[in-house]
Amino acid sequence: MNADPFSELIQLITAKALGSGGLVAGGAWGLEIPAPDGVKFWGVAKGKCWIKLEGKTQPLLIQSGEVLLLTAPRALVIASDLEAPRTRLDDLINKRSGAVSQLGDGDDFFMIGGNISLAHAGADLFLGSLPPYLHLSKNSTTATTVHWLLEQLMKERREQRPGATAISSQLAELIFIQILRSHLEEAPSVTPGLLKAACDKRLAPALSLIHCDPSRTWRLGELAAASAMSRASFSAYFKQVAGVSALVYVTGWRMRLARKALLEERLTLSQIAPRFGYASESAFSNAFKRLTGMSPKRYRETGNSDTVDRSA
Numbered sequence: 001m002n003a004d005p006f007s008e009l010i011q012l013i014t015a016k017a018l019g020s021g022g023l024v025a026g027g028a029w030g031l032e033i034p035a036p037d038g039v040k041f042w043g044v045a046k047g048k049c050w051i052k053l054e055g056k057t058q059p060l061l062i063q064s065g066e067v068l069l070l071t072a073p074r075a076l077v078i079a080s081d082l083e084a085p086r087t088r089l090d091d092l093i094n095k096r097s098g099a100v101s102q103l104g105d106g107d108d109f110f111m112i113g114g115n116i117s118l119a120h121a122g123a124d125l126f127l128g129s130l131p132p133y134l135h136l137s138k139n140s141t142t143a144t145t146v147h148w149l150l151e152q153l154m155k156e157r158r159e160q161r162p163g164a165t166a167i168s169s170q171l172a173e174l175i176f177i178q179i180l181r182s183h184l185e186e187a188p189s190v191t192p193g194l195l196k197a198a199c200d201k202r203l204a205p206a207l208s209l210i211h212c213d214p215s216r217t218w219r220l221g222e223l224a225a226a227s228a229m230s231r232a233s234f235s236a237y238f239k240q241v242a243g244v245s246a247l248v249y250v251t252g253w254r255m256r257l258a259r260k261a262l263l264e265e266r267l268t269l270s271q272i273a274p275r276f277g278y279a280s281e282s283a284f285s286n287a288f289k290r291l292t293g294m295s296p297k298r299y300r301e302t303g304n305s306d307t308v309d310r311s312a
Contacts, residue, residue: 005198005207010177012256013123017172020114021099022157023078023092025049026106030079030086036070039116039127042078043067043175045150047109052077053133065138065147069179072132080109099157099164112153114172129193134183142182149175192243200241202227206234214254215277220246255291258284262300269296 023031025047035054042051048063054075059082062068070076077086092101118126136146153171156164184190184199197203206223223246224234238246254276261272273284288296 005204005211008211009126009194009198012260013126014117014119015173015176016117016119017169017176018115018117020112020153020157020168020172021096021101022154023101023103023109023111023113024107025080025103025109025111027104028081028084029104030077030082030084031089031092031103032086033076033078033089035073035075036115037073039069039071039118039176040113041067041069041116041172041175041179042111042113043146043150043153045110045112045147045154049109049111050077050079050082052079052082060135062135063138065143065150067136067146067150067175067179069134069136069176070132071127071130071134074132078111080104098160099168110154112150112157114153114175116172116176125194129191129195130183131191134179136179136182140182140186142178142185146175146178146182149178192241194242197238197242197249202229203238203241206238206246210250210253214250214257215275217277218247218250251287251291255288258288258296259292259299262296272296 042062044062044064044066046064048061050059051062051068052059053070056074060068079086087103092103095101136143138147140146149171153168153175156168156171180195184195190196197207205226205228209223209226210218220231220235223238224231227234229237235246238249242249244252258272258276261267261275265272269281269284273279273281276284278284278287285296288299292299294302
């Protein structure tokens with residue numbers, strides 16, 4: 001029973017960095033960025049800046065070692081001074097050579113931006129557990145680690161040595177995970193759902209059982225005992241944290257794994273069905289259609305239809 005529910009959730013949604021780029025700036029400068037299509041982060045490795053988000057009255061001051069993660073499509077302005085002349089992102093990128101752009105005069109500011117792609121079942125539910133944006137401050141318990149990661153990412157983007165793209169992607173993914181970790185550990189409240197459940201210490205033993213053996217017909221008493229709670233207490237607490245009952249979670253987790261298997265593996269339905277606790281292909285197909293609205297065959301034919309494109 002060594003499953004790490006949070007790590008398994010990250011693997012399920014296939015969180016990958018699609019790319020990253022740097023911005024060197026100095027003097028008075030401003031940058032207008034249209035609303036990204038999905039998840040994106042900006043980390044300040046040197047200096048500080050103001051960020052004005054669409055729909056938010058007060059601007060955010062982001063200092064060295066701090067990161068802003070945007071999970072909802074909002075336009076924003078990043079600037080040394082919100083009254084400074086502004087450049088559009090497209091115009092800046094068109095003039096860029098390499099992975100780092102220059103804005104204004106000097107190099108007293110360096111920022112790294114990264115795009116995160118989330119794919120497969122559960123991505124929307126995962127994002128539904130997060131606020132529109134997360135600000136990882138320098139006072140966070142993970143700030144030291146994130147600052148180091150930002151410095152390494154800045155170095156890779158500047159030097160462009162062999163393997164820089166691969167290393168940069170790995171560093172960006174680590175930054176993304178650290179931001180989530182910080183939010184879950186330090187936020188005063190987290191929306192009930194997959195993300196909150198995956199990081200709940202009281203539910204970890206029960207979730208580990210479910211994740212390690214999704215084919216088993218789990219009984220509520222077994223899961224409650226694993227978490228050292230009575231059936232009634234476990235049922236109430238599980239729904240409070242996950243937003244659904246434990247047995248509904250079991251079925252949902254199976255189907256999220258099944259959706260991923262249908263898209264990535266060349267197995268027949270008769271091979272997939274028992275992996276997720278169904279005695280026959282028809283039983284699996286009926287359950288799959290009930291929860292997803294389409295048959296497994298149709299789902300596979302449509303390709304990666306549940307991919308949440310988070311490239312900005």
